[in-house]
Amino acid sequence: MRALKVIKWILLAALALAALLLAIGASLPGRFEVRRSLVIGAAPERVFGFVARPRSWPQWSVWNRRDPAMKIDYFGPESGLGAGWSWKSRSEGDGRMLLTLAESPARVKFDLAFTDFDQPVEGELTFEPAGTGTRATWIMRGDMGRSPLNHWFAFFADRLMGPDFEGGLANLKRLAEAR
Numbered sequence: 001m002r003a004l005k006v007i008k009w010i011l012l013a014a015l016a017l018a019a020l021l022l023a024i025g026a027s028l029p030g031r032f033e034v035r036r037s038l039v040i041g042a043a044p045e046r047v048f049g050f051v052a053r054p055r056s057w058p059q060w061s062v063w064n065r066r067d068p069a070m071k072i073d074y075f076g077p078e079s080g081l082g083a084g085w086s087w088k089s090r091s092e093g094d095g096r097m098l099l100t101l102a103e104s105p106a107r108v109k110f111d112l113a114f115t116d117f118d119q120p121v122e123g124e125l126t127f128e129p130a131g132t133g134t135r136a137t138w139i140m141r142g143d144m145g146r147s148p149l150n151h152w153f154a155f156f157a158d159r160l161m162g163p164d165f166e167g168g169l170a171n172l173k174r175l176a177e178a179r
Contacts (some may be wrong), residue, residue, distance in 0.1 A: 026148040032157035036165035037137040042176040044105035044127040044134045050175055051108045051125050052099065053079035060171035062164045067091045084110075093117075112140075119144050136172060138165045 040047055050056045054074055058064035064072075070089040076082040076098075084098035094115035101109035105127055112121040121142040128135045140161065144150035153160075 023148075026151065028148075028151040028155045030144045030146065030151050030154055031142070032144065032154040033139065033141045034158050034161045034165060035137065035139045036162060036169055037135055038166075038169040038173055039130045039133050039135050040169075040173045040176050041133040044129060047127050047134045047136055047172065047176045048105040048108065049079075050172060051127075052083070052102045052104065054083050054085040054097065054099070057085070060168055060175050062167040062171065063089075063092045065171070080104075119150065134176075136169055138169060140165075 050060060055078070058070075058072070064070055067089045070087050070092060072085055072087050074083075074085045076084050079099075080102040081099055083102075084096065086094075086096040088094045096113045096115075097110050099108060099110050101107065101124075107124055107126040109122070109124040112123060114121075119142055121140055123138070123140040126137045126139075128137075140157075142154070142157070144154045
């Protein structure tokens with residue numbers, strides 16, 4: 001009988017914890033924004049070229065480097081508005097990116113859709129002159145909808161994706177500064 005009481009208390013505690021996490025999640029904002037910047041010792045036109053061309057992303061994106069076996073299919077024009085790619089990856093998930101704006105040499109905007117994740121995400125990279133180089137800023141925004149569980153993702157988005165943005169910008173810097 002004592003074992004049943006212990007199991008009952010463990011189940012009640014687990015249910016109470018789940019209810020608490022859902023209640024807190026419901027009170028968290030559903031929108032997120034992740035933003036990172038880095039100064040690159042290259043002209044904005046040079047940096048823009050690596051971002052406006054989807055076939056260049058595997059050279060600097062952290063996500064591609066984590067899964068060299070990622071299957072990628074490119075579509076649309078080679079670069080600029082309408083250019084895009086889709087991918088399948090065991091470790092990085094499946095998804096699709098479409099460039100929705102390409103203003104040379106100032107910015108590139110894109111939409112992201114992840115197969116296993118219903119919420120669309122918008123991103124952009126901007127390029128501003130900074131001394132003799134370029135300040136590259138990578139921003140991603142999304143709305144996680146009404147789900148309290150997804151609100152937890154929005155709450156931790158900066159901590160989850162920020163390091164990947166920092167690594168990607170550092171790789172972009174090395175690539176753009178190489179002569």
